[in-house]
Amino acid sequence: MDDSLLRPLPTTGAVTGIVEAMAFFRDPSFAKRRFERLGNVFETSMLGQPMVFIQGSKAITDLLSKPEAIEGWWPESVQQLLGSYSLANRNGEAHKARRRVVAQLFSSSALQRYSPGIINLVEELREELKTSRKPLPLVQKMRRFAFSVIATTVLGLEGDDRDKLFSDFEIWTKALFSIPIALPGSPFAKAFKARTRLLKKLQQVLAKPIKGKGGLDLLAGGLDEVGIPLGDADLGEQLLLLLFAGYETTASALSCLMRELLINPQVEKWLREEIDELRWPPLLEQATNGFDVGNAPRLDAMVNEVMRLTPPVGGFFRRTKKPLEIEGIYVPEGRVVQVALASSNRYGIGDLEIFRPQRHLEDKCSLNLMPFGGGERVCLGKSLAELEIRLMVVGLFRELQLEAIPDQDFNLRQLPSPSPRDGLLVKVKS
Ligand code: HEM
Numbered sequence: 083m084d085d086s087l088l089r090p091l092p093t094t095g096a097v098t099g100i101v102e103a104m105a106f107f108r109d110p111s112f113a114k115r116r117f118e119r120l121g122n123v124f125e126t127s128m129l130g131q132p133m134v135f136i137q138g139s140k141a142i143t144d145l146l147s148k149p150e151a152i153e154g155w156w157p158e159s160v161q162q163l164l165g166s167y168s169l170a171n172r173n174g175e176a177h178k179a180r181r182r183v184v185a186q187l188f189s190s191s192a193l194q195r196y197s198p199g200i201i202n203l204v205e206e207l208r209e210e211l212k213t214s215r216k217p218l219p220l221v222q223k224m225r226r227f228a229f230s231v232i233a234t235t236v237l238g239l240e241g242d243d244r245d246k247l248f249s250d251f252e253i254w255t256k257a258l259f260s261i262p263i264a265l266p267g268s269p270f271a272k273a274f275k276a277r278t279r280l281l282k283k284l285q286q287v288l289a290k291p292i293k294g295k296g297g298l299d300l301l302a303g304g305l306d307e308v309g310i311p312l313g314d315a316d317l318g319e320q321l322l323l324l325l326f327a328g329y330e331t332t333a334s335a336l337s338c339l340m341r342e343l344l345i346n347p348q349v350e351k352w353l354r355e356e357i358d359e360l361r362w363p364p365l366l367e368q369a370t371n372g373f374d375v376g377n378a379p380r381l382d383a384m385v386n387e388v389m390r391l392t393p394p395v396g397g398f399f400r401r402t403k404k405p406l407e408i409e410g411i412y413v414p415e416g417r418v419v420q421v422a423l424a425s426s427n428r429y430g431i432g433d434l435e436i437f438r439p440q441r442h443l444e445d446k447c448s449l450n451l452m453p454f455g456g457g458e459r460v461c462l463g464k465s466l467a468e469l470e471i472r473l474m475v476v477g478l479f480r481e482l483q484l485e486a487i488p489d490q491d492f493n494l495r496q497l498p499s500p501s502p503r504d505g506l507l508v509k510v511k512s
Pocket of ligand 1: 154232323324328399457460464467
């Protein structure tokens with residue numbers, strides 16, 4: 083890299099980053115406005131933390147194609163609440179080794195094993211919607227579902243164990259992107275206490291003999307080969323990460339997808355034409371691939387469009403270990419880089435502000451979406467999340483016609499992940 087040919091980083095000029103941080107949390111167009119003014123790579127400050135924002139395929143490829151020059155990074159609040167053993171907070175060989183262990187929970191045979199449990203959860207919800215005499219909040223139902231898939235289907239927790247975990251987990255998630263100062267009574271202090279209880283509960287569960295429920299027995303075989311001993315505290319933090327990474331995100335994708343179907347009757351009709359031809363429940367041997375892109379291309383396009391316009395993770399981070407060139411700009415060592423997915427997905431020529439799933443089926447579509455991140459840290463639960471979403475959409479819409487209760491706010495709150503403000507109240511069409 084010849085540094086002399088590179089341009090310096092454009093900057094907002096922010097120093098303390100207090101106003102910038104406030105704007106970031108309040109203004110959904112925070113990054114977009116600055117990209118328009120400063121280009122696809124710029125630097126600002128967030129509460130004293132210098133941060134480089136990037137958007138667009140070229141910039142993202144420039145970053146991720148140099149794994150030796152970057153490492154993972156999360157804001158201090160996330161780092162503390164996840165813990166130092168967590169895969170998310172590890173780098174280099176320690177990250178690779180833990181990733182191999184945790185990945186065993188998401189192999190194709192593991193997904194095959196989870197499918198009947200997921201189908202049961204979908205059918206339970208369908209029955210609840212069918213028999214309920216009053217409107218039900220779909221967002222809350224999607225949250226419960228996403229939580230249950232991980233807690234019950236993957237980790238094997240049931241009944242009281244699961245319910246206690248759920249309430250503490252809601253407290254814990256609320257503070258994930260907060261200011262990490264544990265003043266008494268602050269969301270962060272409450273979250274930290276919830277973390278201690280959560281880990282204790284997970285330890286108790288791990289201490290019980292594995293009864294073949296969930297997927298934890300899949301981990302047992304792979305522990306020794308990686309060479310780093312996996313103690314209880316370590317395993318507890320990995321399981322906590324799975325709840326964190328897989329719950330809010332999947333619930334957001336499901337809620338935003340349901341919202342689009344409820345407010346866009348044309349899109350619903352278009353998707354229903356395909357869903358009506360699919361078999362529900364799927365044969366067990368087809369549960370993991372029966373509704374994939376080959377068999378349900380419109381459903382796939384629908385999921386892609388939701389991930390494009392309302393990505394559950396609006397941005398992910400890396401830190402530079404060495405100086406780096408991004409789109410002809412010099413990014414020094416030690417900089418935190420945020421890949422701004424939400425604005426990246428709307429950046430380019432055409433009707434990119436509009437929800438139009440059909441675009442993903444057109445030959446000329448050249449969008450390079452990365453809702454699950456990329457490179458060595460790409461999401462481990464991608465296939466599970468996609469499976470959950472596909473089974474839920476087909477299972478509900480194959481047999482039910484839902485309608486939204488009028489006069490509710492369909493706008494989205496943005497943090498921690500997009501979700502309809504009024505909870506998406508629905509009833510079954512009579
Ligand atoms: C629609 C749902 C989901 C979305 C949009 C999503 C997105 C992401 C993103 C953007 C990252 C960061 C990747 C990077 O830094 O390059 C990530 C990491 C991760 N995700 Fe997901 N995720 C989803 C569901 C899940 C599920 C269901 C699980 C597991 C139960 C999961 C487990 C993980 C783990 C363990 C990591 C950390 C990987 C590492 O650091 O090596 N995710 N996810």
